[in-house]
Amino acid sequence: MQNSECFQKIKNKFPDISIEEQPNGLVIPKASLLEVAVFLKNEISFENCHCVTAVDRKDKMELVYLLYSTPNHFMLTLKTFVALDDLTVETVSGLWRSADWLERETFDLFGIKFLNHPDLRRIMNPDNWTDFPLRKDFKMEGFIPRPQSPGLKG
Amino acid sequence: MGELMTINMGPQHPSTHGVLYLELKVDGEIVVDCKPHLGYLHRGIEKIAENRTYTQFIPYTDRLDYLASMNNNLCYCMAVEKLLNIAVPDRAQYLRVIVAELNRVISHLVAIGTFAQDLGAYATPLFYAFRDREKIVELFDSICGNRLTYNYVRIGGVSADIPAGTEQYIKDFIAYERKQLIDYNELLTYNVIFLARSKKIGILSKEVALNYSITGPMLRASGVKWDVRKDEPYGVYNKFDFDIPVGLNGDSWDRFKVKLEEIEQSLRIVEQAIGSIPEGNPVSKVNRVFRGTGEAYVRTENPRGELGFYLVAEGGVNPYRCKIRSPSFSNLGVLPELIRGLNISDAVCVLGSLDIVMGEIDR
Amino acid sequence: MSTVLLKGLGCLGFIAFSAMFLIWLERKVSAKIQNRMGPMLTGFHGTLQPIADTIKLLLKEDIVPKGVDFLSWWLAPFFVTVPVVMAFLVIPFSSKWIALDLNVGVLYICSVTSICVLGIFMAGWGSNNKYSLLGGMRSAAQIISYEVPLLLSVLLVVMQSGTMSMQGIIHAQDHGWFILKPHLFLAFLIYSISATAECNRVPFDIPEAESELVAGYHTEYSGMKFAMFFVAEYTNMFIISAIATTLFFGGWHGPFLPGLVWFLLKSYGFIFFLMWMRWTLPRVRMDQMMSFAWKFLTPIALLNLLISGWFMVR
Numbered sequence: 001m002q003n004s005e006c007f008q009k010i011k012n013k014f015p016d017i018s019i020e021e022q023p024n025g026l027v028i029p030k031a032s033l034l035e036v037a038v039f040l041k042n043e044i045s046f047e048n049c050h051c052v053t054a055v056d057r058k059d060k061m062e063l064v065y066l067l068y069s070t071p072n073h074f075m076l077t078l079k080t081f082v083a084l085d086d087l088t089v090e091t092v093s094g095l096w097r098s099a100d101w102l103e104r105e106t107f108d109l110f111g112i113k114f115l116n117h118p119d120l121r122r123i124m125n126p127d128n129w130t131d132f133p134l135r136k137d138f139k140m141e142g143f144i145p146r147p148q149s150p151g152l153k154g
Numbered sequence: 155m156g157e158l159m160t161i162n163m164g165p166q167h168p169s170t171h172g173v174l175y176l177e178l179k180v181d182g183e184i185v186v187d188c189k190p191h192l193g194y195l196h197r198g199i200e201k202i203a204e205n206r207t208y209t210q211f212i213p214y215t216d217r218l219d220y221l222a223s224m225n226n227n228l229c230y231c232m233a234v235e236k237l238l239n240i241a242v243p244d245r246a247q248y249l250r251v252i253v254a255e256l257n258r259v260i261s262h263l264v265a266i267g268t269f270a271q272d273l274g275a276y277a278t279p280l281f282y283a284f285r286d287r288e289k290i291v292e293l294f295d296s297i298c299g300n301r302l303t304y305n306y307v308r309i310g311g312v313s314a315d316i317p318a319g320t321e322q323y324i325k326d327f328i329a330y331e332r333k334q335l336i337d338y339n340e341l342l343t344y345n346v347i348f349l350a351r352s353k354k355i356g357i358l359s360k361e362v363a364l365n366y367s368i369t370g371p372m373l374r375a376s377g378v379k380w381d382v383r384k385d386e387p388y389g390v391y392n393k394f395d396f397d398i399p400v401g402l403n404g405d406s407w408d409r410f411k412v413k414l415e416e417i418e419q420s421l422r423i424v425e426q427a428i429g430s431i432p433e434g435n436p437v438s439k440v441n442r443v444f445r446g447t448g449e450a451y452v453r454t455e456n457p458r459g460e461l462g463f464y465l466v467a468e469g470g471v472n473p474y475r476c477k478i479r480s481p482s483f484s485n486l487g488v489l490p491e492l493i494r495g496l497n498i499s500d501a502v503c504v505l506g507s508l509d510i511v512m513g514e515i516d517r
Numbered sequence: 518m519s520t521v522l523l524k525g526l527g528c529l530g531f532i533a534f535s536a537m538f539l540i541w542l543e544r545k546v547s548a549k550i551q552n553r554m555g556p557m558l559t560g561f562h563g564t565l566q567p568i569a570d571t572i573k574l575l576l577k578e579d580i581v582p583k584g585v586d587f588l589s590w591w592l593a594p595f596f597v598t599v600p601v602v603m604a605f606l607v608i609p610f611s612s613k614w615i616a617l618d619l620n621v622g623v624l625y626i627c628s629v630t631s632i633c634v635l636g637i638f639m640a641g642w643g644s645n646n647k648y649s650l651l652g653g654m655r656s657a658a659q660i661i662s663y664e665v666p667l668l669l670s671v672l673l674v675v676m677q678s679g680t681m682s683m684q685g686i687i688h689a690q691d692h693g694w695f696i697l698k699p700h701l702f703l704a705f706l707i708y709s710i711s712a713t714a715e716c717n718r719v720p721f722d723i724p725e726a727e728s729e730l731v732a733g734y735h736t737e738y739s740g741m742k743f744a745m746f747f748v749a750e751y752t753n754m755f756i757i758s759a760i761a762t763t764l765f766f767g768g769w770h771g772p773f774l775p776g777l778v779w780f781l782l783k784s785y786g787f788i789f790f791l792m793w794m795r796w797t798l799p800r801v802r803m804d805q806m807m808s809f810a811w812k813f814l815t816p817i818a819l820l821n822l823l824i825s826g827w828f829m830v831r
Contacts, residue, residue: 024449048367050453053477055466064464066451066479073386077451098367101487109200124193124516133201161647183651183803274719274800281551347720347799498651499723499802
């Protein structure tokens with residue numbers, strides 16, 4: 001299976017969504033993420049959500065989903081762009097349970113909120129922290145006050 | 155009983171295999187709910203990657219899954235080589251396979267030893283496993299100078315050729331280890347108490363495993379015959395003949411047995427590789443600092459599952475984004491489902507059979 | 518009066534010496550099984566190691582955790598150590614060396630060693646720690662369950678020899694050790710398993726299961742109090758081997774060497790067997806252990822008792 005085959009199948013099923021085919025994967029708009037994901041999982045047997053991550057492109061956030069289809073032996077890279085002033089996107093953890101923790105990690109490191117996620121809280125950094133480390137504008141020099149653990153005094 | 159008691163199998167505990175904090179809600183001794191808290195070993199490795207050159211980042215990959223350093227190095231170097239189209243000499247490919255498989259053997263030995271210790275066979279299987287591990291660790295010491303974090307596999311090859319006498323040493327080790335495997339089977343695998351403790355405990359079905367994107371020996375123990383080395387071979391793995399051991403039920407005993415059998419298969423691969431290693435210069439000749447553009451994702455079969463590196467390059471000397479898809483992170487996600495309804499003793503058994511390393515979960 | 522006092526002091530001295538010897542033996546046996554050497558530097562082959570351990574434990578800071586239940590926590594080590602020492606009164610070291618030859622010797626030992634359960638449970642409860650509580654509860658359940666097969670197998674020996682006095686049982690073995698008789702061999706097997714459980718040794722060491730409960734009921738004890746639990750466990754091991762030797766292996770009977778030497782050889786041989794099991798087998802789970810005691814050992818012991826009793830009476 002190839003990228004172009006996937007592209008054709010999605011184009012045939014959803015003719016009015018603006019899908020782009022780039023050398024590194026398929027780009028779909030944020031609003032149609034969930035329905036394309038349902039289609040990919042049920043009809044083209046992408047039963048494995050291998051990885052969910054994000055890349056900070058300074059003027060927007062790029063969400064990357066790596067989906068794998070075992071019968072077709074094909075790893076699809078699905079991308080969607082999220083604007084900085086509205087960092088929300090639908091969750092796919094209802095379809096693939098592996099996306100549960102991966103989306104929590106993306107939220108923890110980038111600040112992208114996943115709507116209807118069963119338990120969206122930070123996973124690696126302390127729960128009461130307010131910054132998002134993997135953004136490009138994260139301050140790395142100078143003194144950053146250390147988040148306090150809840151039981152400590154002072 | 156009604157009232158639930160909260161037990162903290164806290165970050166410091168003899169059997170949580172690293173700094174993992176499990177908040178268990180128990181009713182008497184039955185676990186009703188489990189909430190894992192991660193992040194005690196979070197070092198920000200992905201952020202560090204954006205501030206180091208490609209070559210400078212290799213030692214950091216050692217420290218992800220510190221029991222399988224060679225495999226981590228291999229995956230990262232393959233990702234960079236795919237990104238920038240760098241060729242690798244043949245001898246280096248064979249050497250990479252040899253060290254990766256030997257590293258798989260010693261990683262599984264640790265998993266077996268600590269699993270038996272969690273079940274109460276206090277320290278004896280652990281000592282035997284570490285005694286075997288010591289032989290390989292000394293070999294790695296003579297090859298690359300390090301005992302745990304090797305930094306051996308480099309972009310475009312390896313860091314140095316193997317010293318004289320290595321081939322004979324490996325052949326002796328393979329003969330020795332095959333005898334030891336018989337010992338492990340007699341001591342542990344078919345022991346009545348061991349069977350009673352681990353059979354039918356923490357059964358992971360095929361559908362749940364695929365939905366949670368479980369990979370590695372855990373997936374194979376649930377009956378799915380999937381191994382990246384066979385199904386999407388990388389390097390020179392397609393030249394070797396080996397089997398993929400598969401379990402029947404997906405319980406903790408199957409996970410243990412699959413690991414034990416994988417040691418045998420790894421020894422087979424190393425035997426074939428040593429027998430057919432070509433001549434040449436395996437040392438990498440790539441510049442220390444280089445630039446590139448593009449994106450690449452490469453996954454390899456680590457002892458714990460599929461490790462993946464997603465690299466994004468935008469023309470700088472550092473990667474723009476390096477995402478590490480770690481196998482133990484996805485494998486740990488299924489733990490709350492597996493231990494619901496089990497005793498605390500069984501929860502410890504299941505956690506031991508998951509074989510996680512916190513270094514790659516928290517990164 | 519003074520001879521009994523002297524004998525009592527002799528017992529205490531023997532307990533101290535025996536505990537030290539057992540510490541050294543455990544470390545050497547475990548080392549050999551694990552293919553290493555054990556203590557080698559303190560004294561010849563580590564023989565002074567127990568002294569070093571004792572000094573270390575004496576010098577440790579006595580940490581009292583916040584919120585402990587004062588009486589339970591402080592008295593628990595005594596409730597565990599004193600009954601074990603009391604049981605020493607009727608151990609027949611040789612035909613002349615026995616502190617007090619009660620004519621209910623066996624009954625006395627079994628009832629006195631049962632008091633240890635109280636101590637363990639007090640330690641678990643008083644520590645203000647969930648792990649200790651779990652360990653204490655598990656231990657109480659385990660010890661009480663395994664008392665039943667233990668007593669049933671000991672009862673068979675009493676029936677066979679016709680007396681409960683320790684010396685009396687040994688004299689009943691003048692013409693052959695009890696273990697050579699088939700029904701008593703089965704009783705010996707049941708006794709070994711139950712006694713291992715009584716002593717909290719692997720494969721029944723759930724109460725102090727290190728990998729699950731950190732250290733079970735003695736998590737919160739340090740220094741001398743921990744040393745008392747430690748000494749109590751090793752002394753308990755010696756007592757159950759001494760009872761096994763008396764009841765099944767003929768006590769101090771044996772050719773050429775004096776009775777005392779034979780007794781000690783047989784007891785320490787049984788202890789070696791216990792240690793061998795500890796470093797080889799994994800641990801049984803709590804519910805499996807309980808069902809094993811109630812659904813397997815107790816019916817077999819009862820059946821054994823019934824059938825042997827019928828054979829004895831007819």
